[in-house]
Amino acid sequence: MPLIDQGILADHIKAGYPAYEPGAISAAVTAYLVILSAVGGLGILGWLSVAWAARVGKRWAHPLAIGLLAAAVCFAIAALTVRDTSGDVGLAPLLGWLQVLPCAAGLAAIVLRRSTR
Template sequence: MTKPATKPGNQAALATMYAGAGLTVIAALSPFIDQATTTVLADHVREGYPAYGAGEINAAVTAYTIILAVVGVLGLLGWLGTGWAVRAGKGWARLMATAMFAIGACVAIAAATTKDTSGDVGLAPLLGWLLVLPCLPGLAAVVLLWRRAA
């Protein structure tokens, strides 16, 4: 006998997870979009380090962009892996979702609030808050999964 692919009560959690994955992609792409358009990150670095030249600012922006892209890819892998576990009806899916939420929230809060040597937050606040945004559906998915278990 085969196991049902997804428990009926987990459909809402899965939909929430897909929304979170989408927001993670947006957050990961935002530094690239910013670099090509509004330059919020470059302006933030320039304000924090007025003595920096164009090369140093570009190097800082590139470093942040690469770091945020890696965090985004890891976050997306977390969403996809957790979604697979929920869809497959794995008993440990709730624990995995809770752990992924905790890790994601810690990374997002650290990125949004950590101060650099200038005394200001290192990451431009707009980009920092974009990292926090996927945590909201993460929390909702965790709540939905644990409610279904009760």
């Protein structure tokens, strides 16, 4: 979502910092996109590792899945609640809530895997 519609993020930054010039807004949007992309990439690598470990029967797959879910939930909570210097949440609320979706998928995977044992 953030890579497709940068306007939501730019509008959120403009609302919080009306004195920012377009170049500063663009730099802030880029910084957020880099952070979200890096976290997303790490999340994908983590969940692919869990899927591989579960497929080959590694005993540590379930604890790794729980650890990744905990980290993802912490990140999603931070995305929804951390306030920046403007007093508003740093990440646009829509984008913050989109961070919860992978957590829901991870929770479902852990619960479903646990119930099939």
